[in-house]
Amino acid sequence: MSTTTTSASGTPTVAATSPSSKTPSDNTEQKRLLENEEPLASLRKKAKRSVSIRYLESPVCLTSVQRVPASINAGCVTLRSLIGDPDLELMVQINFMIDIPFVMSHVHEHIRDGLKTIVYHGLRLSMDELMKLNAGIASVYPRVTMHSVPVAGMGTHHTKAMILFYRDGSMQLVIHTANMIERDWRNKTQGVFRTGRLSKKSVAAISSTCAFERDLLEYLDRYFDHQQITSRIRQYDFSKIKATLIASAPGRYRGAERNKWGHLKLRAVLRQQVEVPREFISGSKIICQMSSIGSLGKDSQDWLRGEFEASLNSYRNSKNFGQADLCVVYPTAENVRTSFDGWEMGGSIPFKSTAYNKQAHYLNPLLHSWQGMKSGRERAMPHIKTYTRVTSREDGDHLAWFLLTSANLSKPAWGEMRDGGVLDVKSYELGVLIFPGLFEDCGASGEAMHVSMMNSTILDPYPEPYTLKLDDLDPDANEENYGDNTTSDSTLRQTIGVVPIQLPYDLPLKKYNFGTDHVWLVDKYFPGKDDFGASLSM
The missing domain is CATH 3.30.870.10 (Endonuclease Chain A)
Structure with a gap:
């Protein structure tokens, strides 16, 4: 099957290797890290396809890390x-x-x-x-x-x-x-x-x-x-950008102004523009990944499991279906100790004991450790902040939406509802939300096509949604709606788009084992020496 990589604006750019013929990384270190990964071939039950795939360029990527091999930094920026x-x-x-x-x-x-x-x-x-x-x-x-x-x-x-x-x-x-x-x-x-x-x-x-x-x-x-x-x-054309801006700015917002900022802006966009396919509802997770956690309240409903989760769980057809499970990815003390920068890195992950102790009873069940083998970032501690809705299926991990932002998990960053329906925002933050619907005009000659966003990894940079059949895309589909409408054995051929998103952490997530895992806290002592022979002071 031939494939084409297409830019976010829909213009064909660099030809990509077909997933069916792609070769795994030959990097020895990464092979060792991923030696327990089930071979890709066994994960794919290649049935006769009713669709062909066009890969679309993602507008988001990771930065290069100095202490990983060049092959792991492929596609990253400096x-x-x-x-x-x-x-x-x-x-x-x-x-x-x-x-x-x-x-x-x-x-x-x-x-x-x-x-x-x-x-x-x-x-x-x-x-x-x-x-x-x-x-x-x-x-x-x-x-x-x-x-x-x-x-x-x-x-x-x-x-x-x-x-x-x-x-x-x-x-x-x-x-x-x-x-x-x-x-x-x-x-x-x-x-x-x-x-x-x-x-x-x-x-x-x-x-x-x-x-x-x-x-x-x-x-x-x-x-x-x-x-x-x-x-x-104002002189420039932003109309081709495949993203929605999600910003925070200090202020107390009422009425329609509330929906322009913070988590209420995210809620409004998800409700109005993002539809989650019914087959992706069951078992889906909302994953919040950050480098710091603020004071979220003594009770989970004060903010995290109340107004904030309500925003994260919004989508256009949400009245008919259930909610996703909330997960938090945050480093353990051992993650920090064994990181490329050792204990020094912990200063950039400033979660404090006073805040943690007040909310540990409801935060702990949500916590998952930092695991980054599949992105080559296992020892590169996160300063990135991402929020996403993921459904893991046999063919891979499907993203209903993905948000890259400066905003950590805190009320000053995202805003907090006050009396009188006021949204109180304390900080300046800026992020971008991307979702499949933004790319649906990237078909040949600008025609509409179905688009999936899927998690990509070092060994699987071009994930293939092989379970998508013709009827899954649109039960009322006809050959006038798609660019590639040739038939074979009375089957209509359709082209679908795939936007590969390289999540910085591994899926499936790994829950904290509180027998051995300790939440990294910047003001707490943890034993052990890092790679540089350094220890934390008592």
């Missing part, structure tokens, strides 16, 4: 690959923590000293410290402008994004999970969303907008002196 283009004209960095010399070291050397750069950061510094920081940066990089984003109380400016403008007139938006500091781009598991190069709108379409553009501009309107950025962004 910071240099994101900001090292000599054609870069203007760079906007929006982040929590930023080290300007580190960032500029990844900019092409021919433009490094003269690149106009605007930075919005969340560093918590005194006025004197900020003035000293800004003066030091200006003396070395005079074209870098620093803006500190003020946030009150428990809030944080936690968004991680880049807006890149190029000399050829194009621009690119990057939303990711890494602070702009060296250790976040070294040996951690991080995620990146890229729009690809966007072109300017035609003169006739200059006043037209799409939902993604409107959401982005509404978010950026919160920043000081944003006009020089937003006025340029």
Whole structure:
């Protein structure tokens, strides 16, 4: 069976190897890690197909990890690959923590000293410290402008994004999970969303907008002196982007405004646009994976198993079916000790004992340890944050939706309902939601086709939904609805799309064994030495 890889906009790009002929990785270390994996051939009962598959490019990927072999980093991105283009004209960095010399070291050397750069950061510094920081940066990089984003109380400016403008007139938006500091781009598991190069709108379409553009501009309107950025962004065409923006910004929101932010924005999009096939309802799981957990309340219904789970469990046809099981993926102390960066890594996973002790009685049954053999990230601790709905079937793991975001599992990040129906959001966060319906116009010549999102792994980069037959796709399907309508033995041939999503963790999940597993807590002592011979202090 021939296959084609197609970009998110639906344009054919690089030809991909057919899953039926693909070869497993020849990396010895990874083979050893996966030696207990059941051979792919035995997992696939290859029946005569009634459909052919077109693979569509995912807009999300992982970052490279320094301490894994190059073959494991295939398809991953580096910071240099994101900001090292000599054609870069203007760079906007929006982040929590930023080290300007580190960032500029990844900019092409021919433009490094003269690149106009605007930075919005969340560093918590005194006025004197900020003035000293800004003066030091200006003396070395005079074209870098620093803006500190003020946030009150428990809030944080936690968004991680880049807006890149190029000399050829194009621009690119990057939303990711890494602070702009060296250790976040070294040996951690991080995620990146890229729009690809966007072109300017035609003169006739200059006043037209799409939902993604409107959401982005509404978010950026919160920043000081944003006009020089937003006025340029309005010139670009975002209509082909296969993602929905899910943002948080500090405020108390009422009425329709509530549905623009935090978990209520996620709920609204899932309810209005995401339909879960009936055959994927039973046994499905909602998996929340993060690098920190906040104070969620003494009772599970206070927030996590109340309003937040209600948002995660939303979907368009949800009135007729049941809910998915809620799961939380979070590292154990042993995960941290044996990680590439050892105990030092634990400082980037700041779950505290006071918060954990108050909610352990309802959080513990949900906890699953970090396992990343299938992504090559077993020892690369997660700084990535992902939320997804998964149904595991014989042919693989099907994703109803996938969210990559800066938001950890906390009320300040996602918002909390208050008296009077007010949504109270404390922090700045930014993420992107993708789901199969966004890709259904990627068929030949823009025709509609059925699309599945499936988990891909190192050994199975092109998962194949072999159980999908003609009747599973659409009982009323006819040859006018699909591009490939040739017949064989009176069977209509259809093309379906598959978007491979590389989850950072392994499926099936592994529940905590509380006889041996201990939740990593940043302020608690755990015994043992890491790979560097270091121990935690008592």
